[in-house]
Each structure stands twice: as C-alpha cells, then as structure tokens.
Amino acid sequence: MNDDQLVHNQNGLLNKDFYHTAPAALEVSTRAPNGVSFTTRGKQSPKDGSLAGNVEAKFSDKSTGLTLTQGWNTANALDTKIELADALTPGLKAELLTSLIPNASKGAKLNLIFNHPSATARAFFDLLKGPSFVGDITVGHDSFTAGAEVGYDIASGKVTRYSTALGYAQPAYNVSVTATSNLSVFSAAYYHRVSPITEVGAKATWDSKADAAAGKAVGIETAVKHILDDTAFVKAKVADSGITAVSYNQVLRPGVKLGLGASFDALKLAEPVHQLGWSLTFTA
DSSP, rough: OHHHHHHHHHHHHHHOOOOOSSSSEEEEEEOOTTOOEEEEEEEETTTTTTTTEEEEEEETTTTEEEEEEEEEEETEEEEEEEEEESSSSTTTEEEEEEETTTTTEHHHHHHHEEETTTTEEEEEHHHHHHHSSEEEEEETTTEEEEEEEEEETTTTTTEEEEEEEEEEEEESSSEEEEEETTTTTTEEEEEEEEETTTEEEEEEEEETTGGGTTSEEEEEEEEEEEETTTTEEEEEETTTTTTEEEEEEEEEETTEEEEEEEETTTTTTTTTOOOEEEEEEEEE
C-alpha cells in the first residue's frame, strides 16, 4: 500500500460520506457517446440557506493523455483544468489550473506529479500569488512509507511551511504519525478493516502551541463504517468536542445514490446547533 492509499483509508473513514454539512446537495453526471462528460452540482449553505452550483464539462483523449475540464459556477468563476499524463515521460502528469472571475480576480497554478512504484513526488506552483511553491515526496519500502512536504515563497526566498509523516500499512490495517504546521501540530491515526463489512479508525491531534489549560490542546475523533448489504452502508463518528455524526448511504438503483446525515452536539442537546442534510447523486 502506498502513502495515498494509506491516507485515503484513514481520511475517507473519518471525513467522507457524512452529509450533515449541507442541508441539501444534488449532483447529476452524464457521459456522451464521444466520451465528453457533463456534471452539474448544487449545494445549499447551512448558514443562510443560499444555493451554490456549478456546471462542468470534461473531455479526455486517451491516445495523447490530454484531459480538458471547463467549469462555470454561480460565483461567475470560470475554472479551467488541462491535464497531460505520460506524454513527457512515463509516470509524469502535468496539470494547469486557471480561474477567472471577470473584472474581479484571476489565478493560475501548475502541478507536476510523478509516480513510481516505490516513490511519489509532487510540485505545486501558484504562478500569480507569490509566486509560491509547495512540494512533497513519499517513499515506500516493504510496509513502511515516509514523506515530507515543504512550502517556499519564490519572491521572498523564504520557506513558508514544512511537514513530515511516517506510516506503516498491512492489508487489514494501517497506522501513521504526522507533524504539520512547521512541526508544531502532531497527529497519530489508525485504520482497521475488522471484517469484510466493518471498518474502524481514529485520529488524535496535539497542537503544541495551543493552551493546554483551555482543554483544547489534544483532539480525538473515532469513526466506524458498517456495510449493510451490496447497496447500503452506515457510518458514525464521535469527537471529544461532543459532536456526533451519523450517515446512511443507499444505492437506490444503478447510477442513483442517496445519502442522509445528521450531527448532534452532545454537550448542547437543548440548543439549536444540530444539523441535518441529504445528498442525491445521479450518474448516467
């Protein structure tokens, strides 16, 4: 298992498929016979009930490794992404991302990603802000994976951030430790596939700069996922802050998926701070 898979298992269990963060969300994806895909997304804000959405078209040419994605959202932002995979050298993928809000703002980023069976290296350039650079590398040997990240402001010639991580993975479980925010925030996490239908995981985070007397220096959260059958699963997550989240995911029919979610603050049960949400996804 590489570092991306390790992080996917841990973060996916703890953070994905919880639907309470938006009162309502809808996604519709279709694919034309020539390979062009279209995706429309809409989401309601939990703060003021406003709606945000975007429309996206994606074209891929497998013979050249070129992928073009064009999006337009309700903030009037035009987002373009050009990807080129394995064209310059095997394992290398280049991405150019641009964003334009007419008469307001613009952005451009260049990403380079190189994958090797035993190592992955990535470089992210923000071409208009700074310009700045963020790079990371992960290497693996047997069941161990180690990685490091550094951020650099090209204009000022200063290192802006650095992090490091170490992981150990087996088919049924994995563990990792990370040090982020210039080695001031430390995390330890594990993921365990207890059985083919049950997964559990937890993460503990210590901020060395936080005020321990305030009781917020260490944060712990744990999650469990249970597969009910081939079409449905349930998840639950509990944090030491008192926030409890639950979700239910059901495939109604091929290409149609419904997600229901809720979160409750166990320390403020009598207050109106709880959240409910649903998500409906169509794929054709």
